[in-house]
Amino acid sequence: MTDNATLAEAAPATETHDLFSKFDPIIQTRETLLASGVEDPFNLVMEKVLSPTRAICNGRDTILLGTYNYMGMTFDPDVLDAGKQALTDFGAGTTGSRVLNGTYQGHRECEDALKEFYGMDHAMVFSTGYQANLGIIATIAGKGDYVVLDIDSHASIYDGCAMGNAEIVPFRHNDIEAMEKRLRRIPEGAGKLVILEGVYSMLGDVAPLKEMVAIAKKYGAMVLVDEAHSMGFIGENGRGVAEEQGVMDDVDFIIGTFSKSVGTVGGFCVSNHPKFDILRLVCRPYVFTASLPPSVVATAATSIRKLMHGSNKRAHLWENSKRLHAGLTQMGFELGTSEPQSAIVAVIMPDLERGAGMWEALLQEGLYVNLARPPATPANMTLLRCSLCAEHSSEEVETILQMFERAGKTVGIIG
């Protein structure tokens, strides 16, 4: 006792090293931005949600143009009924892992719906899309294997790489030749996984999957395609860019999410790999977390089945995307792609300050878009990212364009 006290007294009092010092630069950037008087772009509250395209945000009636709710399924009556019924019949949550007590009838039905939607043999539902990428990538690419991926890949893909032990080899965005060079240099006999996205969410551009998948196969690589931003919308059956470009049969794994076109939350992987189901036992982000609540898988399954027959909505969404893209181009805004390639239209801002100014001016007009900034964006760009919904009426798209024109002139982005 006395010995301990002596030791404690003898030790010089060192100042605690604040582990938060590393965040000082970002705290500074944020304070400078807020000091200019703009509403905090990363602290918006939706007080009421009126429909897939309208909400009361910070007290204002607002058109939603940054929600990834591409197919507008969040308030679909059949989807809501399925969720309510499951909530009543199965309770609020599963309180368990998929591999223990967390697989209910609804999880199976949801996986069946996915298998049917994609025409694939196996489907595995995760609690989020982030966990689907994290789990699949970290588990299948191990020590000595090589992951070749597009440099603009989503954070969940990079985090999956960081969690695993494979060698990570990025290549320039959508550069077919750069990808091939890297595949060619991988030592003989090593396992290879090529990771691509159908639609890249920052600029809304599409990958040349047809060429890239063919090259990956030529070098004996397995191919994983993240179709988070194309499901339900791109391709004849809404299966995504791989379907649109006719390479579904050569893609080994498709990763997707329920938090965009499906309209709820959750993630998944579908595959034809004969041994796919072993992942249920070895994939840690699948095993060591609670499964989705019964109401969520019920809404997802219902929504997925309805999306199979969504060709009219898909057509209207394309019209919306094309109209917004053409209108903004005509006004003189600089966009992420020269022609509309998806339901994302990214408006490039000159810098963060004016981007935040424009974001706020739009919010005051009654329009919500995403403000995206480095490091999430490619080439250190500040973007106002618009994601269209099949439930936006043609009139709403015209209103949106008028809002952009007024705000753009006020902030001085366009002449």
Next chain:
Amino acid sequence: MTEAEVDERIRGLIEPFNKKGVAITSATTFANDLEFDSLTVMDFVAEIEDEFDIIISMNQQAEIETYGLLVSAVHKLQDS
């Protein structure tokens, strides 16, 4: 290729990326001295990979903080 030859070639490649004309020694760091951001790193690494027909994975890049470490890493990689 000897390490001196590797060094000479990399010196040629780094020039367009060395915007401030920093004098390069084996202790020069990419992040602090040369102020390379992630995009510059990607372009620079791609140049080296093409020149020597090698792969420098992100795992390896994380360990290469200085010019000297880069030269010896490339020397080893192009030999193997």
